[in-house]
Amino acid sequence: MQVYLVGGAVRDQLLKLESYDKDWVVVGATPEQMLADGFQAVGKEFPVFLHPKSKQEHALARTERKAGKGYTGFECFSSPDVTLEQDLMRRDLTINAMAQDDSGRIIDPYNGQQDLKDKVLRHVSPAFVEDPLRVLRVARFAAKLRHLGFTVAPETMDLMKSIVSGGELQHLTAERVWQEWHKSLTTRHPEVFLDTLRSCGALAVVLPELDALFGVPQPEKWHPEIDTGIHTLMVAQQVALLSTSPIIRFAAQVHDLGKALTPKEEWPSHKLHTHTGQKAIKSLCSRIRVPNEYRDLAVAVCAQHSNVHRAAELRPATFIKILGQLDVWRKPEKLQQVLMCCEADHKGRKGLEGNPYPQAERFMQAYQAAIRVEVQDIIADGFKGQAIKEELDKRRVKAVEQSLSPKA
Numbered sequence: 001m002q003v004y005l006v007g008g009a010v011r012d013q014l015l016k017l018e019s020y021d022k023d024w025v026v027v028g029a030t031p032e033q034m035l036a037d038g039f040q041a042v043g044k045e046f047p048v049f050l051h052p053k054s055k056q057e058h059a060l061a062r063t064e065r066k067a068g069k070g071y072t073g074f075e076c077f078s079s080p081d082v083t084l085e086q087d088l089m090r091r092d093l094t095i096n097a098m099a100q101d102d103s104g105r106i107i108d109p110y111n112g113q114q115d116l117k118d119k120v121l122r123h124v125s126p127a128f129v130e131d132p133l134r135v136l137r138v139a140r141f142a143a144k145l146r147h148l149g150f151t152v153a154p155e156t157m158d159l160m161k162s163i164v165s166g167g168e169l170q171h172l173t174a175e176r177v178w179q180e181w182h183k184s185l186t187t188r189h190p191e192v193f194l195d196t197l198r199s200c201g202a203l204a205v206v207l208p209e210l211d212a213l214f215g216v217p218q219p220e221k222w223h224p225e226i227d228t229g230i231h232t233l234m235v236a237q238q239v240a241l242l243s244t245s246p247i248i249r250f251a252a253q254v255h256d257l258g259k260a261l262t263p264k265e266e267w268p269s270h271k272l273h274t275h276t277g278q279k280a281i282k283s284l285c286s287r288i289r290v291p292n293e294y295r296d297l298a299v300a301v302c303a304q305h306s307n308v309h310r311a312a313e314l315r316p317a318t319f320i321k322i323l324g325q326l327d328v329w330r331k332p333e334k335l336q337q338v339l340m341c342c343e344a345d346h347k348g349r350k351g352l353e354g355n356p357y358p359q360a361e362r363f364m365q366a367y368q369a370a371i372r373v374e375v376q377d378i379i380a381d382g383f384k385g386q387a388i389k390e391e392l393d394k395r396r397v398k399a400v401e402q403s404l405s406p407k408a
Contacts, residue, residue, distance in 0.1 A: 001029040003058065004084060004099040004107065011095045014106075014116055015148065024051075024058040025087050025099065028080045031060065046076040061087040064127075085109045089125055092134045093141065093156075097124045121145070122153040132168035135160045136180035136206070139196035146189040152196060160200040169205045174288040177206050181288075185246035191236035194253070198229075209284045210253070212260035217268040225350035226268075228259045235348030242340045250290070251298040252341040254281050255305055277302040300326055300334065301341040308342040311359035316400040319366040320393055328367060335367055362404065369403035370396040 004025050012019035026034070031047050039049035039058060047060040062078040063086050084099055084107060091097040094112040101107065110124050121141055128134055138160060142152055152160075163169065184193035194210060197203040204211040214229030225231050232253060239252035258277025259270045278299050285295035307314070307322055314322075328335045339360040346357050373395045375388065383391045 001033065002027045002084075002101070004101055006088070006099045007091070007096050010098045010100050010106065011112070011116070013100075014098075014113065015145075022056050024056060025061050025084065026058050027061045027082070027084050027087070029060060030080060034058070034060070047078050062090075063087070064090045064130075090127065091124055092128060092131070092137055094122050094124055095141075119145075119149045119151065120153050121150055121156060123156045123159055126159075128156070129159050129163050129166075129168075132163050132172055133176055133180075135163050135169060135200060135202050136172070136177065136197070139193045139202070140180050140184045140187070142196045143184045143187040143189050143191075143193040146187075146192045152199075157200055160202070164201040164205060169202055172206065178288045178290055181207070182246060182250075185249045186244070188240065189237065190240055190249055190253070191233045194236060195233055207284070207288075209257050209260065209280055213256065216259050216262070218259070218270065219268045223349055224352070228256055230350075231348055232256060234350070234353075235344050238348045238353065239341060239344035242344055245337070247294050247297055248337050248340050250294045251301045251337070252344045254284065254298050255301045255341060255345060257281055257284070258302065274303055274306050297334070297337055297341075301338050304338060305342045305345055308339065308359055308363060309346065311362040316366070316397045316404065319363070319400050319404075320370060320396050323367055323370060324393075329371075332371075335363065339363055365403055366400045369399040373399050 004027065005022060006025045007023045009019045009022045026049075031041065031049075034047070034049045035041065038052035040052070042048050042050055042057075043059070046062055049058045049060075050056070051058055060078045061082040061084060062076050063082055064076050088097040088099060088107075088109060094110045094115045096112070097108075097110045098112040099107040106113065115122050121138055123134075138152060138156065142150065181193070184190050187193070194203060194207075197206065198211060198214065210232065211229075213232050214227060216228040217226050218228055218231065220226055223231055225234065235255070236249070236253045239249050243249065254277075256273065256277065257280040258273030258275065261276045261280060262270045262273060281298045281302055282295065284290070285298070304322060304326065307318075323329070323335070326334050326338060343357040343360055346359075347353050347355060373392065375392060378388055378391050378395065381391075
């Protein structure tokens with residue numbers, strides 16, 4: 001029985017990246033031997049065990065054969081005769097098909113180390129096309145490793161296109177689509193995930209609401225890049241520079257979905273996109289099971305980003321109305337989240353990436369003035385019931401007016 005460290009842990013070690021998960025392959029063992037050694041069986045479709053002490057996953061070496069549609073349509077074969085090379089061959093990319101033995105020696109039958117040096121994401125074998133999930137995984141790795149200069153090999157991109165054209169992506173579950181998208185939101189270049197999916201035609205299948213933005217024009221005066229899809233990629237890039245929060249990054253990526261719903265005769269204007277976009281976001285989130293906290297912030301950003309951009313023009317009462325709609329009195333962190341998305345939207349425009357965004361500071365100033373109004377003072381002044389809320393709003397409006405008015 002031989003145990004090897006495999007996959008991402010080996011790859012990240014060679015790239016000198018931090019790695020969180022360690023996966024192990026066991027060659028020459030049976031399930032009975034693993035159980036006898038104290039391992040706990042956890043795999044349903046194939047033999048995976050948890051180490052009795054470290055609790056890290058140890059899988060018996062196995063081969064796979066395509067037997068149905070989708071990424072679950074595989075028959076697995078495991079026996080003590082399956083070699084390490086056979087197990088590694090079923091993996092997606094060469095850089096993920098390396099192993100390390102207990103002496104630190106790298107086993108690399110498919111030239112993963114060379115592809116690491118060349119910064120190429122390349123498939124291991126033609127069997128790559130059998131698993132549609134690999135299209136999303138490659139897009140995610142492209143996002144994860146873009147800062148190091150990695151790109152997808154042309155021949156691998158061709159296979160990704162063939163998976164899309166063959167209709168295999170239709171068999172991906174909503175959960176797996178969201179899982180890969182969510183992982184991409186934690187990378188340095190989440191926009192690369194979307195761009196890679198679009199390059200192979202997959203974006204139109206798994207996230208059609210985002211794909212529909214490409215080719216939709218915006219007024220050149222405000223958007224020199226014109227194309228809403230290009231703008232979305234630029235916003236995704238800018239928000240990643242402002243925040244590491246996947247919730248904020250998600251909201252920024254989908255804030256303009258309503259522009260894809262504007263009738264062509266109204267182009268390039270999109271006067272109703274902050275309204276139509278909210279329904280589109282809710283529909284998307286429902287379809288691929290996006291968590292409610294992601295959906296709620298995205299809807300709020302969609303509804304308010306145009307108002308935030310006009311902060312210099314807003315009346316004090318309008319500030320209080322918007323802050324109330326955002327429910328910042330109970331959720332103070334929400335304002336900062338929305339403002340980051342709006343700043344990314346502002347900077348995600350061709351040639352305007354370095355522009356300041358004073359609107360965020362103005363909104364924070366209004367908020368700070370408003371929260372200094374004490375409810376207890378209003379109650380002490382004799383107000384009761386509904387009158388407390390009305391007086392609170394009045395005093396908050398007055399506080400904002402005093403705070404934002406030009407100093408003499």
